[in-house]
Amino acid sequence: MKHARIAWAGAVHHAVADGDQLRLANGTRLAEDQVVWLPPVVPGTIIALGINYADHKKELAKELSFSAKDEPLAFLKGPNALVGHRGQTRRPAAASFMHYECELAVVIGRHARRVKRAEALLYVAGYSIANDYAVRDYLENWYRPNLRVKNRDGCTALGPWLVDAADLPDPQALGLRTFVNGELKQHGNTRDLIDDVPALIEYLSGFMTLSPGDLILTGTPEGVVNVNPGDEVVCEIDGLGRLINTIVSEGL
Amino acid sequence: MLVISDALGCAAGRAAAEDRPLAAWRSVSGFAPPPIATAYGTLLNHRDALAALGDAVHQPPYKASPKAPVLYIKPRHCLAGHGAAVEVPADADALEVGAQLGIVIGAEACRVREADALAHVAGYTICSDLSVPHPSYYRPSLRYKARDGFLPLGPWVLGAQHVPDPDALEVVVQIDGHEAQRYSTAGMQRGVARLIAEVSSFMTLARGDLLMLGAGPKAALARVGQTVRITIEPIGTLEHRLVAEGPA
Secondary structure (H helix, E strand, O other): OEEEEEEEOOEEEEEEEEOOEEEEOOOOEEEHHHOEEEOOOOOOOEEEEEOOEHHHHHHOHHHOOOOOOOOOEEEEEOHHHEEOOOEEEEEOOOOOOEEOOEEEEEEEOOOEOOOOHHHHHHHEEEEEEEEEOEEHHHOOOOOOOOHHHHOOOOOEEEEEEEEEHHHOOOOOOOEEEEEEOOEEEEEEEHHHEOOOHHHHHHHHHOOOOEOOOOEEEOOOOOOOOEOOOOOEEEEEEOOOEEEEEEEEEOOO | OOEOOOOOHHHHHHHHHOOOOHHHHOOOOOOOOOOOOOEEEEEOOEHHHHHOOHHHHHOOOOOOOOOOOEEEEEOHHHEEOOOOEEEEOOOOOOEEEEEEEEEEEOOOEOOOOHHHHHHHEEEEEEEEEEEOOOOOOOOOOHHHOOOOOOEEEEEEEEEHHHOOOHHHOEEEEEEOOEEEEEEEHHHEOOOHHHHHHHHOOOOOEOOOOEEEOOOOOOOEEEOOOOEEEEEEOOOEEEEEEEEEOOOO
């Protein structure tokens, strides 16, 4: 099943997908553009992965100061960063390079501590799509990626749906695509993840407890380009839908 | 206003509200941490902590001294209360104790001016920001800082009106009763108001968020079996222990 959190008629509702419509618990059916889409999960800890696709690693090679990678490059984000489907993300006026990152988002469903790879997927509630923007102008070499680059208000779109894990038995073979104003700019496949979903859960739960509502944004493949105010950025992942986001100028 | 840990309900609430000395409660364990939303930390804010790196700040991988505040996040399972027993991973000889002032946000802070920033503070608490010592600030692994229990804080949040000058507080760390570090928040490159202003320029701090001001120079190290006490008057004293990690 596909779940959404929406605001409609003055209240926040849980909704499920019903054909190309949304259905509320009371049976009300609504079109996608009738509601305000919220991030489908009220987040706990938000963990994100840097450079988790081999091709993206190559793309960034020039600015990377390390050679061998011995463990996943995980970092944390705050809830201030999240915005829902059909939301807006602000581009700082002075920035010269702001880019999207289409990512498979894993939503944890059970407390996970020292979980082994073979059992890891049992701890997943479901999946969503994240578009985790970066404003590279602000990159500094202290505690990378620094929060001014990756934790800006509204710079991580999430949604539209939380898709139950049962409906997506193999998260390891999903095509990802990003379109800017309808033009395909980024594509990849989760089979190319350097550390796949079970590996990430095993790694993270080895030193920190994961809990229901925690999010793991698994990283992005190559193909990131600058976006500007007015651009419509659509991130698509097989089986998870299409996450739409619009870039606006910071003045708004 | 006093914001109280809720673990002991009325008893702890009364103790804090009456400003009774913490000593009266030292035999009581089981304080919950203050109800923090998201915990943000600031690195290298103390001038001497940054200066201790010397010319390394200009060398790779850093290549330049930090411009914006160097921030990080402690995930929710880091939070631990006064009296906590924190597990030290088996492969760590000691933990670094990032003793520091915790700023608890009371009113959402988005793009606030420095002059207005203190009005967004609910109060202050004491933080023991624990890390496995690590050599690099470039892209350190979450394993060093994000472990369960690695942020004991409390014992409570003292209302901001009781802390007239948060930029002139003495922080004293004792390990097993011996003084291991002493510094003043006056040594910060960014004081409380300026830090809030700069952080909130790109990142909204919500009510209930914790922003840590930054640790002092020459942080103390503590080992399994040792007790850490951090005193910041007029807030009080935070105490916790370090224990060996349990079996897998």
